[in-house]
Amino acid sequence: MSDAYVSLQQLTLAYGDSIAVPDLDLDINEGELITLLGPSGCGKTTTMRAIAGLMQPKSGRIFIDGVDVTRVSANKRQIGLVFQSYALFPHLSAYENVAFGLRLRRVASHQIQQQVNQGLERVGLQQLATRKPAELSGGQQQRLALARSLVMQPKVLLLDEPLSNLDAKLRLEMRSELQRLQRETAITMVFVTHDQSEALALADRIVLMSDGHIAQLGTAEELYNAPDTVFAADFMGFENIFKVADERDGLCYLAGRDSDVSARLEIAGSSEAGYLAWRPAAVSVGQGQHRGEVRSVAFAGETREYVIECTIGFVKAQVPVGNRVHAVGDVVDFELSLSTARPLRD
Ligand SMILES: Nc1ncnc2c1ncn2[C@@H]1O[C@H](COP(=O)(O)OP(=O)(O)OP(=O)(O)O)[C@@H](O)[C@H]1O
Ligand SMILES: [Mg+2]
Secondary structure (H helix, E strand, O other), X not given: OOOOOEEEEEEEEEEOOEEEEEEEEEEEOOOOEEEEEOOOOOOHHHXXXXXXXXXXXXXXXXXXXXXXXXXXXXXXXOEEEEEOOOOOOOOOOHHHHHHHHHHHOOOOHHHHHHHHHHXXXXXXXXXXXXXXXXXXXXXXXXXXXHHHHHOOOOOEEEEEOOOOOOOHHHHHHHHHHHHHXXXXXXXXXXXXXXXXXXXXXXXXXXEEEEOOEXXXXXXXXXXXHXXXXXXXXXXXXXXXXXXXXXXXXXEEEEEOOOOOOOOOEEEEOOOOOOEEEEOHHHOEEEEEEEEEEEEEEEEEOOEEEXXXXXXXXXXXXXXXXXXXXXXXXXXXXEEOOHHHOEEEEO
């Protein structure tokens, strides 16, 4: 048995005959904030549902706090859920929404009062305790849903894309709220998102999923700087990924990512990786060994983004706005160097 706080062991999850998550192993430490990140349909919600006890695994085991809960029903697992639709009780006040679970648990009334007030205060809603959910903004409803889960002091809090209904500014605010709450309460949290920047900002560790598998698991910095595969790099914003077509005499020949075409780009140095990848910011424009034609230019505040067409396809570059400006149709030199490349496997 693992000594992790939450341990998923050889978990296979299926809907009828269709397997959504095959043979998943994942250990989560106590007090950790893990994010499950990955494209639509990769199995994030399915994994959460299994942890919550809302679906029975086809095989494998789930341990929480040292106990095998695989056959334990959802309401006995002490797990908090905050999903995208907050499922607040519309006819109850904010106060009563938070008190609801405590009343079911038959907590003494003076304790309920104290815990609900503390819960509302924690998320900054103490002034709005008498409002109904419909009289709250999206972000306030979101915080109410959080408070409602937190007062139950769950062993694990599962959050499935809880911020996706909020506008960009509120999302950022709620992100830092969540981080603060997590530090204060030290509750183990699993946070699902398909937003790369949200995962990077929040997580102690990121589980990047693809087709029900773990594609890569690591800290935000590990995933951001050192993705291992083409899939992970693509997901983490390495927009320039090229196949290493050949390598000889101290030169490395790149081809388009999905092609073996004879058009190649040579760069100095050698690499045994199957692919090399660069973030747009790692491509310098204006000088370098390579040449291409500017196909588009986009102003992005601090930077300017170029798409340059060359022998192996399109290269995306991001350069500081202060640099010399190139126009669509200009032929420019650019640099892709081995020293700034991330080597990848398929
Ligand atoms: N109730 C269901 N019945 C049958 N198949 C399902 C059901 N729910 C999900 N699936 C399938 O299981 C796979 C994983 O789905 P899941 O909902 O876990 O994805 P997800 O990663 O949460 O995606 P999203 O980001 O879109 O929410 C998908 O192929 C999906 O079509
Ligand atoms: Mg989902």
